[in-house]
Amino acid sequence: EVQLLESGGGLVQPGGSLRLSCAASGFTFSSYAMSWVRQAPGKGLEWVSPISGSGDSTYYADSVRGRFTISRDNSKNTLYLQMNSLRVEDTAVYYCAKGYHTISGSVIGFDYWGRGTLVTVSS
Amino acid sequence: DIQMTQSPSSVSASVGDRVTITCRASQGISSWLAWYQQKPGKAPKLLIYAASTLQSGVPSRFSGSGSGTDFTLTISSLQPEDFATYYCQQANSFPYTFGPGTKVDIK
Numbered sequence: 001e002v003q004l005l006e007s008g009g010g011l012v013q014p015g016g017s018l019r020l021s022c023a024a025s026g027f028t029f030s031s032y033a034m035s036w037v038r039q040a041p042g043k044g045l046e047w048v049s050p051i052s053g054s055g056d057s058t059y060y061a062d063s064v065r066g067r068f069t070i071s072r073d074n075s076k077n078t079l080y081l082q083m084n085s086l087r088v089e090d091t092a093v094y095y096c097a098k099g100y101h102t103i104s105g106s107v108i109g110f111d112y113w114g115r116g117t118l119v120t121v122s123s
Numbered sequence: 124d125i126q127m128t129q130s131p132s133s134v135s136a137s138v139g140d141r142v143t144i145t146c147r148a149s150q151g152i153s154s155w156l157a158w159y160q161q162k163p164g165k166a167p168k169l170l171i172y173a174a175s176t177l178q179s180g181v182p183s184r185f186s187g188s189g190s191g192t193d194f195t196l197t198i199s200s201l202q203p204e205d206f207a208t209y210y211c212q213q214a215n216s217f218p219y220t221f222g223p224g225t226k227v228d229i230k
Contacts, residue, residue: 045161045210045224095167108155109214110159110167
């Protein structure tokens with residue numbers, strides 16, 4: 001059974017940092033791209049950042065580029081999101097999501113999601 | 124970036140009703156569109172990928188269609204467990220953008 005378990009959320013002041021983790025199990029972690037998706041309270045979904053299965057390819061939404069860093073440790077089956085220079089508008093539930101791949105390897109959706117971890121940025 | 128819009132933003136319906144949600148992309152995305160269902164306090168659930176392919180385990184009352192810029196999600200006979208918010212998401216090019224969501228609630 002595929003399981004994704006996020007941790008590391010909490011309350012932080014503007015300008016502060018947090019590192020989120022997502023522990024994965026039930027599938028060959030290194031074979032799949034992973035993403036972080038966030039949802040501000042009462043709002044819709046925002047795709048934040050993906051990372052390839054090997055970890056050598058990443059991308060960032062404009063809203064977080066230069067402040068957030070996605071990484072993974074395939075030996076530990078764990079995905080990370082380092083968040084620096086946090087802003088009030090980064091307040092959200094952060095989900096990790098497993099990429100659903102075509103045969104050619106393109107991600108065409110997210111088939112498993114964690115329960116999310118809440119990040120609150122407030123003074 | 125590709126912008127995604129959905130209509131309606133909300134719909135009130137009764138059990139047994141047919142419900143159709145529309146998603147439009149600001150530029151062509153071929154068939155690279157996914158639909159998700161999200162219930163309050165829960166993570167999204169993948170319903171449909173590649174515009175019309177039902178994810179394993181999803182009831183057949185859900186169906187998707189469309190290509191290019193215009194897509195639809197149809198629930199043929201609404202069940203009590205279907206009251207939720209539905210999101211479309213394009214997977215044609217980075218950033219993978221989501222639509223703003225359509226809330227389906229009880230009439």
